[in-house]
Amino acid sequence: MSRIPRPRRLTARLRLTLSYTLFAVTAGALSLAVVYVGMKYVPNYPLTSANPRYRSDAPSRQEILDSLLNASGYALALLTAVGMAGGWLIAGRVLRPLQDITRAAHRAAGGALEHRIALTGPRDEFTDLSDAFDEMLERLQRSFEAQQRFAANASHELRTPLTITRTMLQVAAADPAGQDWATLVTRLQDTNQRGIEISEALLQLADLGHTPPETRPTDLADTTAQALGAVHDEARTHGITLTADLHPAPTTGNPVLLRQAAVNLLHNALRHNLPAGGRATVTTGTDPATGAARLTVTNTGAQLTPEAVATFTEPFLRGRGRTAQRDPARRGHGLGLAIVAAIAEAHHGDLRLAPAPDGGLHATLTLPAPPPPSPQP
Structure with missing residues (x-):
């Protein structure tokens, strides 16, 4: 992508320097103007010595005003020079974090996503921007x-x-x-x-x-019941006891995709189970606190670690890693849970996986509650 041509203008540091200088000179000029105006209203009494034999050399009010005016000019010139130098240093110090962020952005544009700014210091706008940029880099790196x-x-x-x-x-x-x-x-x-x-x-x-799916009011219990019918024969072939406890779970979604999500969860529970005497439990219902629809699938199986479970929604990762099952009937393509996670995200829902205490996997698909009905006119 080519860079958009932009007209040249002063740098941010120079603009801040000129702003600081203008403010300092303006404040100084106003202060001197107040003093000068105040001096003009000082009574113009002739200054004489208390002893008539001594000649008084005291300046008049006009001479004092003229001297004040000259001194003010020199003071404003000095204030301008000090303001320029001080403003340049202060602007550089203020903009230093922004320069770090700019360098990190250029490195990220070149493909170095592992770099982090890690800006130190008290929390302010720059540290907030730095932390947000680091978080964006981390997500980009994980996504890449x-x-x-x-x-x-x-x-x-x-x-x-x-x-x-x-x-x-x-x-x-x-x-x-x-x-x-x-x-x-x-x-x-x-x-x-x-x-x-x-x-x-x-x-x-x-x-x-x-592509966002087309949605309509549906019941997660109905789609799960259809999925159970599709995997019933497979459960019987593997000798797995499949138990269902389905309660109404109304939500808004695409029935075809939700049925596919339930089928994938059930296939995962059946194909990554015990060699013999395995069990799988399916429940649906609503969260009493939020009204969200829930589908929970729990199966027996090998002991799993949280670190391993965290990778199960990554495409082509199976329960045994990258190696497929030897039994063709239990072999999957490693995309089932990844598709369920994508379906949940498309419905603004959530898929949570956790190791079951006695071995196996505990999967919970949560979907938002349906919107309340609009009031009748």
């Missing part, structure tokens, strides 16, 4: 690093099914007679479906970040 990781992980995830497909086709081409074509076609279909799912998830994640 997350974008880099997302691009690298997306490339890896999309390349994996393509690489597998190429390998299977090369093996089949090298030995056509020794291939089980039914098995090969099935594996190719599964690999292709995985690539499609990843691409669709990426597109959905991108759309949520740019």
